[in-house]
Amino acid sequence: MRIFLAGATGVIGRRLVPLLRMAGHHVVGMTRSAAKADALRAADVEPVVVDVFDAPALSRAVSDARPDVVIHQLTDLPPGLDPSRTAEAAPRNARIRSEGTENLVRAALASGARRLLAQSIAWIYAAGPRPYTEADPLDIHAQGARAITVSGVAALERLTLSSPPLEGVVLRYGHLYGPGTGADRADAPSLHVDAAAAAALLASEKAHTGIYNIAEPSGYLSIEKAQRELGFDPSFRLRAHP
């Protein structure tokens, strides 16, 4: 398949690129930086330098890529989730989830892509009986900083899932750890970055429209749907750890 990967240089994107290439897919990878474009080229990715907030340029870039699948792994978060910077990052991250996703959906629709996959999070369910499944409601009555995050995520998921004829797939990831994340473990729902990348590969190839919880098994979250429908394996690791 031809894949347009938005967020090719992020923590998940960097682990996903080799998986997509090993599976034989052609990858067009997006970055805002010419220097990172060189690194993408070295990883056998066709780079495109564009900002997701420049809608006309984004639309041209996605159409030129002629993708079967568009993968949205964009975030705007501080390296290592530095706690002193997470509060000021929340509105920026919410903007990339709402306005950025809207631009990407429009560009994907105009390009004729068949499927759109988007990165979401698995820890904003409304309080209720555990483990949470994909059918449980999000915490839309949250207050304060959590409300900013929930509204961005809700916008991202709505745009992804209701933009026919695109087949929209939402991956609700756990808290990442592993290479590039700045963490060697995480609180539940936890997820190794390699397993996050592997889930995106599996979903590109075989997901149905809908939502999938992607994390390690815990009492917090059910991952049964992803295991059954995608063959998701939370213990997956890339052999080489650059």
Ligand SMILES: NC(=O)c1ccc[n+]([C@@H]2O[C@H](COP(=O)([O-])OP(=O)(O)OC[C@H]3O[C@@H](n4cnc5c(N)ncnc54)[C@H](OP(=O)(O)O)[C@@H]3O)[C@@H](O)[C@H]2O)c1
């Ligand atoms: N579920 C989770 O727990 C989770 C999920 C994601 C990230 N994180 C954490 O957050 C921290 C930062 O993540 P990260 O290193 O992936 O960095 P990041 O700064 O959040 O960037 C992620 C990707 O989004 C792209 N991007 C951001 N804004 C863009 C824009 N306006 N236009 C186009 N592309 C844009 C970046 O591309 P360029 O910079 O190349 O333009 C990069 O490829 C890490 O510690 C990571 O572990 C956690």
